[in-house]
Amino acid sequence: MQFKDYYEMLGVPRDASADAIKKAFRQLARKYHPDVSKAPDAEARMKEINEANAVLSDPERRAAYDQLLARGARGGQEFEPPPGWDAGFEFSGRGSDADAADFSDFFAELFGRMGGAAGARGAGFGAQSGGFRARGEDHHAKILLAIEDAFLGARRQVSLRAPELDPQGRVLLKTRTLDVQIPKGVREGQLIRLAGQGSPGMGNAPAGDLFLEVHFEPHPRYAVHGRDLRMELPVAPWEAALGAVVPVQLPHGGTLKVRLPAGAQGGRTLRVRGEGIPGDPPGDLELTVRVVLPKADTPRAKELYETMARELPFDPRA
């Protein structure tokens, strides 16, 4: 396990005041907000910043952490917490670390016991038969699926690190790999809740839940909007002018024959009911017509265009 330099992560000196830490945290939180930042590693940076702030903004944790620095621990070094390192520090465990499930092994090893990992969170906290009980932490994870998976279903492995107590009462992080079968019919942004698959509870309290948020990888041909599947339909000018039955390749491999009405202009949208993402009711397939012109790169092609130019009284700008 590598020692993490939380001061370096926030870019503040070791003797920074609580206000300076708060200010640095806010500036970085703004800079690396995953929905706003253009930085490719924004999400990872945000997790680090949250973690550094969870330690440095909490006087008890900061004091204990400073103690480790005073003993010579340095960022990037291999590190094992010295036995009893936290003796003399009291952790009230009032952490409101809703994101603690994202924090590093280093954090969990040091502070796991104090409210971050197994939660002194209001909910699920209760004394039953005199023992300590706390409902396990919920986990939130994003899964990236291909659009095809919405039609066919998918199987994904999700790795979760959950803190567990060993017989000595030490917190150990255990990685669990879940094999999750995602049925067909999922939509962008949908949450899938897997009850009881979050962190185990303490005492006899129930485990937390796992929430998976579905996102689709960008696809060169398809886009999804709710349950609707959108794509462009390239057509030849004569198909658009005269009407035609054209084949459309669907994400799950099938082909659909779509009737293009005569006189369809580019940009026109055709809606095929029920051919979008499966469900009850299923979504629609939305096709946007794009007229593609053949090149005039042979004498014969030029002649055909010239004939049209001569014989059709047509002004596209009229």
Added chain:
Amino acid sequence: MREHDLIVATLQEDVALTIDELCATCAVTREWVVTRVQEGLLATEDGAPEQWRFGSGHLRRAREMRRIERTFDAAPELAALVADLLEEIAQLRARLR
């Protein structure tokens, strides 16, 4: 034992969390949710808090609002405004794809 079990997810139309479940998963108090619903910052149907049900949109929004409030000491209205803007950005980005 549970290391490699295959878990088959079932899809409901949407997750429907009770107020207590929403509180637990967002690490907020019940009062936090109630005030924000009453002030119209977090939409849900009428009725008593026990009858409220929260879907994926609510959960995402509540987590975002909580994060902004805590990170920036922001007023709830401001956090809700940022959440509105983030939702709008997400929709516009989806349209670009």
